[in-house]
Amino acid sequence: MSEVKLAAERRSEFGKGAARRIRRASKVPAVLYGHGDDPVHLTLPGHELLLALRTPNVLIALELEGTKSLAIPKAVQRDPLKGFLEHVDLLVVQSGEKVxxxxxxxxxxxxxxxxxxxxxxxxxxxxxxxxxxxxxxxxxxxxxxxxxxxxxxxxxxxxxxxxxxxxxxxxxxxxxxxxxxxxxxxxxxxxxxxxxx
Missing domain, CATH: 2.170.120.20 (Ribosomal protein L25, C-terminal domain)
Structure with missing residues (x-):
């Protein structure tokens, strides 16, 4: 199974306007959740994420503020006409864990x-x-x-x-x-x- 490293940034702005600004910067809004922790709102590099999602159930190694975590995509929203990524939900996973x-x-x-x-x-x-x-x-x-x-x-x-x-x-x-x-x-x-x- 392939593993893709992505650098994530914490996101503090929300709503449609903020999401549009993120996408204009060639990034994708995302949410990381799982293991009972509070969801973490992120932005991810758009092109690298698009390439990663070509592999079904890709394992993503996220680097966020000096910490690393593994995640798999659980929901991907694309623009119905143009096909570009609008939002991604990621689920935190650990080695040895069943999903x-x-x-x-x-x-x-x-x-x-x-x-x-x-x-x-x-x-x-x-x-x-x-x-x-x-x-x-x-x-x-x-x-x-x-x-x-x-x-x-x-x-x-x-x-x-x-x-x-x-x-x-x-x-x-x-x-x-x-x-x-x-x-x-x-x-x-x-x-x-x-x-x-």
Whole structure:
């Protein structure tokens, strides 16, 4: 798991006007919370934070007024049109501590021939992992799957030290038939349809 060092500054101004001034200075307003401590309002360097957040569940080593702390992103607000960062919530973590996060699910292989559709019921899998060893993603083989097949949470191999934070039988992926009705209708004769009526 990657760790990114960011220099943080304590923030004393609040409200929309203050947030706009912070963003104009190429910084991002943030809040650091956790472990029962009072939330700490921060500003973080915008470009470095944007690069860090490209990695899901990135571990951020914050340096604030001579003290260091580890945190993971819990909520990221982006401008809906331009995509720039508006605000970030960070959760304080410690080495050895277990945290609940969601990790992306990647697929490998090809479905069986026949024009089937793969539905991602969950784009990210809820897991519990050690804070400094959160997996970046999990891979699932879909090789040869066809309509009606599904991949359940319990079917996914997790890295050591990581456990599911969702029901074992939760559906993560399922395979659908793209045109299930048409071939069935064509294969049946008109007489059989009349018999069904």
């Amino acid at each position: 609940n996060v969601e990790i992306p699910v990647h697929t490998e292989g090809d479905l069986a021939p026949g024009g089937f559709l793969l539905e991602h019921v969950m784009n990210a899998l809820p897991v519990e992992a050690e804070a400094t060893h959160i997996p970046e993603s999990v891979s699932v083989s879909i090789e040869g799957l066809s309509a009606g097949d599904a991949v359940l949470a319990k079917d996914i191999t997790l890295p050591e030290g990581t456990t599911l934070a969702v029901e074992d039988d939760a559906v993560v992926l399922q395979v659908l038939s793209s045109q299930a009705e048409e071939p069935a209708a064509e294969s049946e004769g008109e007489g059989s349809e009349a018999a069904q009526v």
